[in-house]
Amino acid sequence: xxxISSSRDTTRLQSIMRITRAISTVHDLHRLITLLAxxxxxxxxxxxxxxxxxxxxxxxxxxxxxxxxxxxxxFSADQGIAGSxxxxxxxxxxxxxxxDERFNKEIxxxxxxxxxxxxxxxxxxxxxxxxxxxxxxxKEGGNFRDDxxxxxxxxxxxxxxxxxxxxxxxxxxxxxxxxxxxxxxxIEARDPLTAGHSFDVTFLAGKIAEYLKLDQDTSEAxxxxxLLHDYGKIAVPDSILKKPGAISKEEFSILRKHVLHxxxxxxxxxxxxxxxxxxxxxxxxxxxxxxxxxPDGLKGNQISIGGRIIAVAxxxxxxxxxxxxxxxxxxxxxxxxxxxxxxxxxxxxxxxALRQYFIDIGKIKQEEVPLPEKAGNxx
Amino acid sequence: xxxISSSRDTTRLQSIMRITRAISTVHDLHRLITLLAxxxxxxxxxxxxxxxxxxxxxxxxxxxxxxxxxxxxxFSADQGIAGSxxxxxxxxxxxxxxxDERFNKEIxxxxxxxxxxxxxxxxxxxxxxxxxxxxxxxKEGGNFRDDxxxxxxxxxxxxxxxxxxxxxxxxxxxxxxxxxxxxxxxIEARDPLTAGHSFDVTFLAGKIAEYLKLDQDTSEAxxxxxLLHDYGKIAVPDSILKKPGAISKEEFSILRKHVLHxxxxxxxxxxxxxxxxxxxxxxxxxxxxxxxxxPDGLKGNQISIGGRIIAVAxxxxxxxxxxxxxxxxxxxxxxxxxxxxxxxxxxxxxxxALRQYFIDIGKIKQEEVPLPEKAGNxx
Numbered sequence: 001x002x003x004i005s006s007s008r009d010t011t012r013l014q015s016i017m018r019i020t021r022a023i024s025t026v027h028d029l030h031r032l033i034t035l036l037a038x039x040x041x042x043x044x045x046x047x048x049x050x051x052x053x054x055x056x057x058x059x060x061x062x063x064x065x066x067x068x069x070x071x072x073x074x075f076s077a078d079q080g081i082a083g084s085x086x087x088x089x090x091x092x093x094x095x096x097x098x099x100d101e102r103f104n105k106e107i108x109x110x111x112x113x114x115x116x117x118x119x120x121x122x123x124x125x126x127x128x129x130x131x132x133x134x135x136x137x138x139k140e141g142g143n144f145r146d147d148x149x150x151x152x153x154x155x156x157x158x159x160x161x162x163x164x165x166x167x168x169x170x171x172x173x174x175x176x177x178x179x180x181x182x183x184x185x186x187i188e189a190r191d192p193l194t195a196g197h198s199f200d201v202t203f204l205a206g207k208i209a210e211y212l213k214l215d216q217d218t219s220e221a222x223x224x225x226x227l228l229h230d231y232g233k234i235a236v237p238d239s240i241l242k243k244p245g246a247i248s249k250e251e252f253s254i255l256r257k258h259v260l261h262x263x264x265x266x267x268x269x270x271x272x273x274x275x276x277x278x279x280x281x282x283x284x285x286x287x288x289x290x291x292x293x294x295p296d297g298l299k300g301n302q303i304s305i306g307g308r309i310i311a312v313a314x315x316x317x318x319x320x321x322x323x324x325x326x327x328x329x330x331x332x333x334x335x336x337x338x339x340x341x342x343x344x345x346x347x348x349x350x351x352x353a354l355r356q357y358f359i360d361i362g363k364i365k366q367e368e369v370p371l372p373e374k375a376g377n378x379x
Numbered sequence: 380x381x382x383i384s385s386s387r388d389t390t391r392l393q394s395i396m397r398i399t400r401a402i403s404t405v406h407d408l409h410r411l412i413t414l415l416a417x418x419x420x421x422x423x424x425x426x427x428x429x430x431x432x433x434x435x436x437x438x439x440x441x442x443x444x445x446x447x448x449x450x451x452x453x454f455s456a457d458q459g460i461a462g463s464x465x466x467x468x469x470x471x472x473x474x475x476x477x478x479d480e481r482f483n484k485e486i487x488x489x490x491x492x493x494x495x496x497x498x499x500x501x502x503x504x505x506x507x508x509x510x511x512x513x514x515x516x517x518k519e520g521g522n523f524r525d526d527x528x529x530x531x532x533x534x535x536x537x538x539x540x541x542x543x544x545x546x547x548x549x550x551x552x553x554x555x556x557x558x559x560x561x562x563x564x565x566i567e568a569r570d571p572l573t574a575g576h577s578f579d580v581t582f583l584a585g586k587i588a589e590y591l592k593l594d595q596d597t598s599e600a601x602x603x604x605x606l607l608h609d610y611g612k613i614a615v616p617d618s619i620l621k622k623p624g625a626i627s628k629e630e631f632s633i634l635r636k637h638v639l640h641x642x643x644x645x646x647x648x649x650x651x652x653x654x655x656x657x658x659x660x661x662x663x664x665x666x667x668x669x670x671x672x673x674p675d676g677l678k679g680n681q682i683s684i685g686g687r688i689i690a691v692a693x694x695x696x697x698x699x700x701x702x703x704x705x706x707x708x709x710x711x712x713x714x715x716x717x718x719x720x721x722x723x724x725x726x727x728x729x730x731x732a733l734r735q736y737f738i739d740i741g742k743i744k745q746e747e748v749p750l751p752e753k754a755g756n757x758x
Contacts, residue, residue: 009388016395017529020536024505024543126403150396157399164403165544171651172551178649179555183562186613186644234565238617265565270557272550 015043029166033065040155047138080104082133085120089130091149093119119149121156125164202226204313211353217274222306225281232261259283260295281306285314290344308347332368394422408545412444419534426517459483461512464499468509472498472523498528500535504543581605583692590732596653601685604660611640638662639674660685664693669723687726711747
């Protein structure tokens with residue numbers, strides 16, 4: 001007896017080690033919980049493991065991971081053993097489900113699987129709310145033991161920590177993202193003519209980044225920088241920003257300062273390390289490859305990749321948008337202007353990427369925007 | 380041998396269960412790591428455990444938790460066994476430190492503690508960076524074994540996950556907070572006369588919340604709401620916002636709309652659940668207890684606690700600030716105006732709390748701001 005328990009606990013300890021290592025190295029939540037389920041099935045010697053999570057909106061439990069089942073299982077959170085454990089928040093061992101009236105036969109009827117016995121443990125988050133249940137079904141060669149339930153509780157606790165951390169991080173990211181969107185909308189509301197501009201530029205900059213196969217961190221920094229690139233316009237007075245006719249040289253020099261304001265305003269923000277280039281990206285969208293841009297007159301690769309991409313997206317969006325003094329330019333006409341500006345105003349690869357994107361979605365035909373020989377053809 | 384191993388692994392499995400439970404229930408990081416250290420000392424039967432974390436700025440390792448030591452231990456990250464494990468990211472068992480020249484005797488010399496043997500495991504975060512080391516010192520009655528090192532590695536991995544999660548959450552919070560501050564500064568920059576107003580209101584609202592002993596979530600929601608309460612002014616044109624003289628009735632009705640804009644702009648932000656009242660708190664700071672306020676003409680407790688507190692802080696700040704048409708009011712004069720407005724314009728408890736705060740810091744004497752009988756004396 002003791003010898004069996006010895007090897008069992010040694011195996012379990014090693015399993016916990018694998019699970020802990022997985023939690024600290026696997027970043028995809030679904031993959032991680034799948035791994036926890038299969039590790040648990042192996043160690044407890046059961047036919048399958050299932051993790052149900054609670055959906056507050058529908059008051060249902062649904063199968064986040066269900067070994068052996070490709071279809072989602074979903075039922076009211078007051079049904080069956082899972083529902084009972086979810087409500088009582090107490091682990092339950094059932095040696096024979098056929099004699100327990102709480103057992104919900106419907107699921108077996110639907111899936112064709114036959115449940116004999118099971119342990120169901122609640123998944124309780126750090127704020128002490130039950131967020132789901134962890135279930136192991138059909139012990140091979142014998143009955144479940146109390147220490148099986150204990151092991152399942154450890155795994156359920158590890159799952160709870162992980163799920164909750166991912167949720168907290170995601171909700172904090174949503175809060176940050178929605179705050180940025182709210183402020184972009186509020187700033188653009190000052191000038192109805194350009195409302196939506198920053199979102200369109202962000203979309204196009206994202207497409208260019210995708211075509212240039214930039215890494216995720218850089219792409220995400222470009223996303224925020226594109227949303228915020230005109231933020232500095234908050235420091236430009238209404239009298240200049242909203243002036244309907246031509247603006248004077250002096251007024252133009254004030255308008256140009258918006259990129260400096262963008263940099264000054266964004267620089268104190270404590271971006272996460274991977275996003276630390278946002279203020280630089282955002283404030284370089286009026287630089288030009290030939291060094292004739294502003295505010296710093298940087299040349300070529302002195303301009304950050306983000307600045308070069310946003311510059312192209314920005315001009316494309318401005319030209320294809322309606323202004324009160326002219327109709328919007330067509331995609332073809334605008335892209336020809338961008339191609340013409342390659343290596344003087346614009347980054348070659350960024351322009352070619354945008355052109356290719358509009359060809360791919362059928363907005364323009366290749367021959368509408370011929371490439372000058374020097375441009376090469378990266379795509 | 381097997382019997383010993385049996386009971387050992389059972390004990391260790393139970394210990395991991397306690398650690399996992401602690402991680403999912405203890406919210407204070409330092410307390411949690413202290414708990415991990417003492418659990419580890421008990422299970423591995425060692426004299427003490429120490430957790431060193433890496434400080435990138437100083438390139439040092441420092442004792443985040445050091446059992447039996449009240450003083451912080453701090454040394455260059457290339458020194459000693461800890462430094463060696465930190466650099467190689469490999470666990471190291473030392474059966475006799477006296478024969479290892481890498482061992483840094485200085486620390487024992489300083490602390491008076493005598494190290495005989497130790498295991499040091501790297502703490503490696505999910506991005507695969509070593510962020511510190513976990514050390515157990517002086518095994519009682521015998522030598523360290525390989526499975527002691529394995530156990531320490533599990534605990535170090537659990538510590539890594541926890542530390543990293545807290546750090547990520549904190550850095551995301553810093554990013555959010557600094558973004559809000561940046562936007563408040565940028566909006567206030569439009570009108571230099573009121574620059575700093577929102578930060579001062581936030582400070583005072585925080586003091587009132589503290590004196591009223593509000594819970595942490597409500598206080599935090601008030602913090603953000605106070606910072607953002609005038610955000611809607613972004614929708615007020617320069618011509619009204621910056622007008623030096625008296626403004627017309629029509630202009631005033633546009634200016635008043637800033638609270639509605641605050642609500643409209645903030646409402647789509649996906650605040651975390653505990654902060655979901657921020658838009659309501661922020662947009663009710665011009666409501667009055669007697670229902671004569673705006674935008675909704677709410678009465679008494681129909682106005683949220685946040686709205687009532689920010690209203691008091693807002694008026695206090697406005698009256699004690701300099702305006703181009705008058706000198707700042709004194710604290711005493713301003714508080715007398717607030718006390719006079721109790722139950723008509725202002726919430727009684729919020730006013731009494733602010734008065735008490737200024738008495739406590741010695742800014743006013745109690746008798747300078749006498750209380751009307753009806754006001755009671757909550758403080």
